[in-house]
Amino acid sequence: MAFSPASSSPAELRALIREGKWAAPTSGAANGFIQANLAVLPKELAFDFLLFCQRNPKSCPLIDVTDMGSFTPALSAPSADLRTDLPKYRIYRNGELAEERDEVRDLWTEDMVGFLIGCSFTFEEALIANGIPMRHNEEGCNVPMFRTSIPTVKAGGFEGPTVVSMRPIKEEDVVRAVQVTSRFPDVHGAPVQIGNPGKIGITDLNRPDFGDAVTIRDGEVPVFWACGVTPQAVAMHVKPELMITHAPGHMFITDLKSARISVI
Structure with a gap:
């Protein structure tokens, strides 16, 4: 049977991404499940960013926030690893896009906080x-x-x-x-x-x-x-020393069903 991103489960896709076997934009993948943008910041900036999301819910609707130092989104995908399970990451240093890469294990320190933001x-x-x-x-x-x-x-x-x-x-x-x-x-x-x-x-x-x-x-x-890429534009404007994000279009696929956030 041919591989189909649309009908694959979130766990299956995250495993392929982690193994370097799938790195495409995630539009149309894992139908029925919530996708999320990623922003990762050190603890000294985390409260202000949380407040920023709360004040800008249209652009930055929060899906999950990790404990400090944890790379596990416990509420939305407890078996996942935010350091490896996105198809592509962006690294901003002092407001400049420094690089794109397929994992960020070496950058995720004990003071990092990860934010998952709803995606269209x-x-x-x-x-x-x-x-x-x-x-x-x-x-x-x-x-x-x-x-x-x-x-x-x-x-x-x-x-x-x-x-x-x-x-x-x-x-x-x-x-x-x-x-x-x-x-x-x-x-x-x-x-x-x-x-x-x-x-x-x-x-x-x-x-x-x-x-x-x-x-x-x-x-x-x-x-x-x-759009949840707004934090990347904000990073360019505010210039934090380090901010890790998803590459635009390359989202984190959660275990949460889309139906749970649909307002009937």
């Missing part, structure tokens, strides 16, 4: 089930993401621009897309902007700040959702 990949399955295709899946690339002019609410030293993900939606499907994603407030919920990127400071849809550009066809409008 979780509600994509519901959109597809309602007949709304995902263009980045069709074109075999990563979802496009953009920095915006929407400011986040400051907490301690953390502040910066909101990042959004964009999906082209047929005009006649926009209302349904809003209805579907509104059922998932813990993974960004309803869109923040529809059809007018200039209103939120986006000047060129062919030049995303993260991810890849996708085709927008006649009769489609760009729809923008708050």
